[in-house]
Amino acid sequence: MSHGKLREEKDCLNCEHIVEEKYCPNCGQHNIHTKQPFHFLITHFIEDFTHYDGQFWGTMKNLFFKPGKLTSTYLEGKRQQFVPPVKLYIFVSFITFFLFAVFPPFDINFEGKGKTKLFSQKDKISEIQKAINDTKTKEKLTKEDSMYIAKLNSALTDSSKINQIERTLDLDQKLQDNEVTISDNNFVNRPISNKLAELQKKGYKKSEILTGFIETTIHNLPKALFIYLPIFAFILWLFHNKKRWWYFDHGIFTLHYFSFLLLSLLFSLLLYKITEYSSIPAINKFLYLGIACIFIYDVIYFFIAHKRVYQTQKRVSLIIGFITLWINYFAFLFLVIGLAFISFLMIH
Known part of the structure; x- marks a missing residue:
């Protein structure tokens, strides 16, 4: 080349x-x-x-199988041996964002076995018309049939009645059963309840809204990781010697760890997508086991990397690691949910 x-x-x-x-x-x-x-x-x-001189592949090898090695080497001043941390994170982020867009974790806008079908107003009108035609094909119409047809015809002339007629057609479950009741007594719940009411008026069911929320949350993970970078480094800075370890050092550790997290998240997504196309239970169980192992390794990876980089005693490293990891877990969870709710409220 x-x-x-x-x-x-x-x-x-x-x-x-x-x-x-x-x-x-x-x-x-x-x-x-x-x-x-x-x-x-x-x-x-x-x-x-x-670079074709082994820099990239050496970086990938050490990133996956030698937790903390890239950070230690970089902080020692040996900065030409591996891909720079900022460049590495930007590249990994680009690949992750791109593949998440190409292979979304969920797709709720389709029909099929075991899938969710979103009924638009036009779909419901077609279903009602079909029900009328099917009823009229009977050899002998009963009084109940005539009332049924009259009710459906009334719904066709009044779009506000379409959602009410759904329980008669069994297109959806009763809207009353699917409604999400959220108290709107504060500034957080009020916009959420208003958005839920708006989506339900458009014909979305509770299960569809929940699926959409989960989908939005997963799509926001790469964005949340990027936003959380300086926060993660700051929490590390709080629990370590300020004279020995500068905020810059924690930033390098964070860039490498988050690059690894993005790649592990990407591999989990690819394994999950394979299960959607596989009809062999044994293979799917193996793939799900692989996804579980990746998430377990994500946690173990942090402790190994922390011990190698900060060179503390094993017990001290475990204590600091647990504390920082739990603080970051709840803080990151709060950020992800916050981003998901913002995206949810922006749905049209």
């Missing part, structure tokens, strides 16, 4: 220094032509990140 065609001229286009070989000895710019084919954008990005 080529970095691009070299220029015959030996003057650097960036600083005008003399270029003896491929790179400018003054500024480091590659002495290639400014005009390149479109595929150069892709190849250049891949080459620059992986």
